[in-house]
Amino acid sequence: MPSVKVPPVLRQHTGGATEVEAAGSNIGEVLGALVAEYPETKEQLFSTEGELNRFVNIYLNDEDVRVLDGLDTAVAESDTVMILPAMAGGAS
Amino acid sequence: MAPEATEQFTVKEITPQEAFAELQEGKAKLIDTREPHEHAEARIEGSRLIPPALIADQIAGSAAKTDRVILQCRSGARSAAAAEVLMSLGYEDVVSMAGGILEWEAQGLPTASDSGLTPEQRDRYSRHTLLPEVGVEGQVKLLEAKVLLLGAGGLGAPTALYLAAAGIGKIGIVDDDVVDASNLQRQVIHNTSRVGQPKSSSARQTIEELNPDVEVVEYNFRLDADNILDVIEDYDIIVDGADNFPTRYLLNDASVRLKKPVVSASILSFDGQISTFVPYEGPCYRCLYPTPPPPELAPSCSANGVLGVMAGLMGMLQANEVMKLVLGIGEPLVGRLLLYDALGTRFTELKVRRDPECPICGPNAPEMPRSEMGKFPDYEAFCGGYTGS
Numbered sequence: 001m002p003s004v005k006v007p008p009v010l011r012q013h014t015g016g017a018t019e020v021e022a023a024g025s026n027i028g029e030v031l032g033a034l035v036a037e038y039p040e041t042k043e044q045l046f047s048t049e050g051e052l053n054r055f056v057n058i059y060l061n062d063e064d065v066r067v068l069d070g071l072d073t074a075v076a077e078s079d080t081v082m083i084l085p086a087m088a089g090g091a092s
Numbered sequence: 093m094a095p096e097a098t099e100q101f102t103v104k105e106i107t108p109q110e111a112f113a114e115l116q117e118g119k120a121k122l123i124d125t126r127e128p129h130e131h132a133e134a135r136i137e138g139s140r141l142i143p144p145a146l147i148a149d150q151i152a153g154s155a156a157k158t159d160r161v162i163l164q165c166r167s168g169a170r171s172a173a174a175a176e177v178l179m180s181l182g183y184e185d186v187v188s189m190a191g192g193i194l195e196w197e198a199q200g201l202p203t204a205s206d207s208g209l210t211p212e213q214r215d216r217y218s219r220h221t222l223l224p225e226v227g228v229e230g231q232v233k234l235l236e237a238k239v240l241l242l243g244a245g246g247l248g249a250p251t252a253l254y255l256a257a258a259g260i261g262k263i264g265i266v267d268d269d270v271v272d273a274s275n276l277q278r279q280v281i282h283n284t285s286r287v288g289q290p291k292s293s294s295a296r297q298t299i300e301e302l303n304p305d306v307e308v309v310e311y312n313f314r315l316d317a318d319n320i321l322d323v324i325e326d327y328d329i330i331v332d333g334a335d336n337f338p339t340r341y342l343l344n345d346a347s348v349r350l351k352k353p354v355v356s357a358s359i360l361s362f363d364g365q366i367s368t369f370v371p372y373e374g375p376c377y378r379c380l381y382p383t384p385p386p387p388e389l390a391p392s393c394s395a396n397g398v399l400g401v402m403a404g405l406m407g408m409l410q411a412n413e414v415m416k417l418v419l420g421i422g423e424p425l426v427g428r429l430l431l432y433d434a435l436g437t438r439f440t441e442l443k444v445r446r447d448p449e450c451p452i453c454g455p456n457a458p459e460m461p462r463s464e465m466g467k468f469p470d471y472e473a474f475c476g477g478y479t480g481s
Binding site: 007008009018044053054055056057059062063064066067082084085086087 | 359360361365381429447
């Protein structure tokens, strides 16, 4: 099953897990399975219209799915899907 | 190595002061028996270079057997050996300068150099100049470099320390905050006695004590659309360790317009991200993150905590990127986003591509006359909801 790497901001919604498994043959299905398992991740990932939020990047292995086929990008069993939101921590 | 003398000669030594007096009177010929790179870095004015291996072959071109010859090297060993060689060849009036050019410099006597480095700088930066990839030339580049740090906080503190130690000639520090006790767990450029002082002046004090070669410029205010272009214009490279999204987007938009490279990192809890944005060579921050997250989905360090050493780790990676950009060596993180997971001690590298739709660096980005710079298309709109952290 593909694994999904969970960024710090979402870990509170995955019980602290940094990596979870989610079934699916494309990015949309994998993220759908993630949201079904951890419903509170939905707000960070998807807009109310069901589109992927622009401020969250989804990577399949080391490539941004925006340059692949977006949510339709095929995912193999051994692939890693990474959720990458922007972070701003640094100074304060 | 000098050829071995076949019989023993007693080498006479004179002090640098005595040598200086003789040279002033024009009575002696001074031979520098070191290697060419040493001669180029620092030499006594008027000296002729003959490396130790060539002394027997080349001395005839520089001095006659009856001439007064002063031999000099770095510390006095090679010149003493060369003096024996010359005596064995029949040179009648040969002396070695005791202590070499090190003692000459220690006595405050003048030297000449091709490099532009002072004797103190050659000593201070010797571990840099010994690296073929840096050398004296690279150190001069570092001393001429101007680097602006956004934030003297978690990331800026370690970055500033190492850039200052490396001899970056001018370091600008933008920070409008004061040192708080809760900063000291990771902001190592400040200290307990400076709690309550402006961060920019605390950082300045530490840097000036570390390295007097560095000129520090304080910008004790927050960057905004009205002042950012004036501030960043003077710098070669900008290091982004800002704690809020509006500043990161503002910096991106301004730096793309002025074609300034930005080394950008961020940290949260046990995670860090870093990339180097070189305008038009690689993607910009907006190519990676087209829009900032809404405030409720963008936690800051102050609300969520951060492991102190994460600031050091990511700050060092930023400093390393700056060094490579200044020296023109290696492979900067252009078009690559490096993630660091401190708990797993794992680095992950992701590809970042230029976005053809990018409103700032894309081919269809609107051209803006200079007078319009700083007025960014959506900056006011998305900044409205922020107060920074």
